[in-house]
Amino acid sequence: GAVVSQHPSWVICKSGTSVKIECRSLDFQATTMFWYRQFPKQSLMLMATSNEGSKATYEQGVEKDKFLINHASLTLSTLTVTSAHPEDSSFYICSARVAQTGLGSPLHFGNGTRLTVT
Amino acid sequence: RKEVEQDPGPFNVPEGATVAFNCTYSNSASQSFFWYRQDCRKEPKLLMSVYSSGNEDGRFTAQLNRASQYISLLIRDSKLSDSATYLCVVSLSGTYKYIFGTGTRLKVLA
Numbered sequence: 001g002a003v004v005s006q007h008p009s010w011v012i013c014k015s016g017t018s019v020k021i022e023c024r025s026l027d028f029q030a031t032t033m034f035w036y037r038q039f040p041k042q043s044l045m046l047m048a049t050s051n052e053g054s055k056a057t058y059e060q061g062v063e064k065d066k067f068l069i070n071h072a073s074l075t076l077s078t079l080t081v082t083s084a085h086p087e088d089s090s091f092y093i094c095s096a097r098v099a100q101t102g103l104g105s106p107l108h109f110g111n112g113t114r115l116t117v118t
Numbered sequence: 119r120k121e122v123e124q125d126p127g128p129f130n131v132p133e134g135a136t137v138a139f140n141c142t143y144s145n146s147a148s149q150s151f152f153w154y155r156q157d158c159r160k161e162p163k164l165l166m167s168v169y170s171s172g173n174e175d176g177r178f179t180a181q182l183n184r185a186s187q188y189i190s191l192l193i194r195d196s197k198l199s200d201s202a203t204y205l206c207v208v209s210l211s212g213t214y215k216y217i218f219g220t221g222t223r224l225k226v227l228a
Contacts, residue, residue, distance in 0.1 A: 006161075032214055043205070043220040044162070093161050097214065106152050107207070107216055109161040 003027050004096050006110025013084055013117055021079045021113045023094030029074040030096035034107065035067075038091045050077040084117045091115075119144055121217045122208050128223035135196045139222045141206030142188045149211040151182055151189045156203045156221065165191075165204070196226045 003026040013019050023033055031052045036044040048069055049057040056069035068080040077096075081088055091114050095107040123142045131137045143151075151168035166173065168180040168189050179192040193200055206219035 034216070044218045046216075046218075049214070091159070105150075106164050106167055109163070112161045114159070 002098055002108040004094065004108045004110040006094050006113055008113055009111060010114040011116070013115070015085050015117055016083055019081045019084055019115060021081075021092055021094070021115075023077045023079070023096070023110050025075045025096050025108075028096075028098045030077075030098065031074060033071060033077040033094055033096045035069065035077075035079050036093045036095065038093060044093065047079075052077075081115065084115070086117045089115055089117045120220075121145055122206055122219040124204075124206050124219035124222045126220055126222060128225050130225045130227055131196055132227050133196055133198060135226075136192065136194045137196055137224065138190055138192045139204055139206075139224075140188055140190050141219050142186075143206075143208045143217070144187070145208070145210060145217075146187065147211040148187075148208045148217075150209040151180075152207040152209075153178075153180060153189075153191050154205040154207055156205055158203075162205055193224075196224075198226050198228060200224060201226045 005024045005026050007022045033050040035047045037047050038044045046059050047062045050069045050071040052071045052074050058064045066082055071077040091112050093112040094110040097105050121144050153165040154162040155165045156162040166175050166180050168182050170182055172181045177194045181190045203221040203223050205221045208217045
């Protein structure tokens with residue numbers, strides 16, 4: 001149980017284009033999903049917290065107009081990297097916790113999206 | 119000081135060895151603790167939650183020391199397949215915020 005599916009697994013795009021990444025909880029509902037970015041040999045850095053039916057909460061230094069997050073349902077959150085540039089190339093990972101579980105329940109991660117901007 | 123600190127390693131150990139990792143956290147309001155495993159270019163996967171009384175899952179044992187604010191992971195009888203980065207994750211009381219350590223790399227050698 002608690003499977004999170006992320007799509008696409010990898011994408012190569014040209015500078016200036018936008019890329020949309022989907023994160024789905026397959027067998028549970030997730031009122032909250034998290035988006036992380038990981039550069040090579042570095043730890044996961046939280047970008048934003050996605051809340052179903054409301055605006056996402058962005059971490060300091062993350063541009064909300066560049067990284068658009070939509071959490072329209074209890075099983076789907078999307079991250080759109082707008083006007084991508086080479087410095088946006090990274091490994092993007094979503095995670096979710098099962099709704100109705102208490103504080104302290106573990107996160108379940110999607111398989112990640114490797115974005116390369118040329 | 120980082121909120122969650124880990125020795126980055128790498129720890130190079132022979133097959134069959136016992137290896138232990140520590141992780142320290144700075145926020146005393148930390149409530150829940152986890153160990154995740156991350157393979158190269160893959161997503162993290164939950165290895166085990168860490169309970170106050172300590173817990174064991176096969177060859178893996180996790181311990182929590184709230185007074186000293188650290189958690190540990192012990193791996194017995196290391197296998198080649200244990201080679202990975204082990205991430206310490208802490209969640210804060212009253213929030214859904216999870217803080218990740220930078221990870222400790224383990225290489226089990228044949």
